Amino acid sequence: MKTTPGGLRGSFPVPTTDPVSGATISLLVESADGSSQILLDAGTGVLNLLPRLRPGALLALTHFHLDHLLGLPLLVPSGLSGILTARPDAATILSRIYSPPVWPVPAFNAPFALAAPGKPHVHGALTVAFHPVAHPDGCHAIRIDEPATGESLVLATDIEWSLMPPAARAAFAGFAHGATDLWFDCHFFPSELPSHRGWGHSSWEEAVDAARLASAKSVHPLHYSPRATEAETGDLRARFAAPTRPPVTPSRP
Numbered sequence: 001m002k003t004t005p006g007g008l009r010g011s012f013p014v015p016t017t018d019p020v021s022g023a024t025i026s027l028l029v030e031s032a033d034g035s036s037q038i039l040l041d042a043g044t045g046v047l048n049l050l051p052r053l054r055p056g057a058l059l060a061l062t063h064f065h066l067d068h069l070l071g072l073p074l075l076v077p078s079g080l081s082g083i084l085t086a087r088p089d090a091a092t093i094l095s096r097i098y099s100p101p102v103w104p105v106p107a108f109n110a111p112f113a114l115a116a117p118g119k120p121h122v123h124g125a126l127t128v129a130f131h132p133v134a135h136p137d138g139c140h141a142i143r144i145d146e147p148a149t150g151e152s153l154v155l156a157t158d159i160e161w162s163l164m165p166p167a168a169r170a171a172f173a174g175f176a177h178g179a180t181d182l183w184f185d186c187h188f189f190p191s192e193l194p195s196h197r198g199w200g201h202s203s204w205e206e207a208v209d210a211a212r213l214a215s216a217k218s219v220h221p222l223h224y225s226p227r228a229t230e231a232e233t234g235d236l237r238a239r240f241a242a243p244t245r246p247p248v249t250p251s252r253p
């Protein structure tokens, strides 16, 4: 399994020297043999992934906040095989956003598929499963498994770990158990969390907690705050270079 991040920023795209760091959430997951592609969310990071995308890719959406949808119109010519979501009203929501006068043309031309709770969706060499997490308006973590290699990826963006009671954390840990790669919401620095309760995001400390609880093999930060500088996002990535070591002191007070 190969993962290519196209956008790692949360909420709003920002100008940065690294285009992936400044674009909003989108990750491309490909099977080891290259035969199957799954695009996770469609933020502005889609632009960075277009050269790798092939017809037949599946788009899986965690939720419907704009920062995860802004790149959707870029996908119309690419020939998606489908749009997989956990919301039965997905087509209605996207039609509300992508119709005149807000947007001149529909931003999707692929069939919608509804993710069944607890039942993985098969896309070629990969399987996709959804798990609900705490976030305003709802959001799902998404797990991709590749049975042929035993590798797996869990995307847990837009998750507020501090609002999840122990049973919900345990359920998430079961869903993400043993993930080869866990991509986890690191929007806030730990010191910012108390004044942003209910905003729907987590910190790097909580990402480490979640990764340990789920026995994930590695953890990666994403959904950087739009206010985070490039030095801060670089520092954030450095914290996870050795994911099981004790976290270092945050750079921001």
Ligand SMILES: [Zn+2]
Binding pocket: 010, 011, 065, 067, 068, 158, 223
């Ligand atoms: Zn978001």
Ligand SMILES: [Zn+2]
Binding pocket: 063, 065, 135, 139, 158, 200
């Ligand atoms: Zn959101």
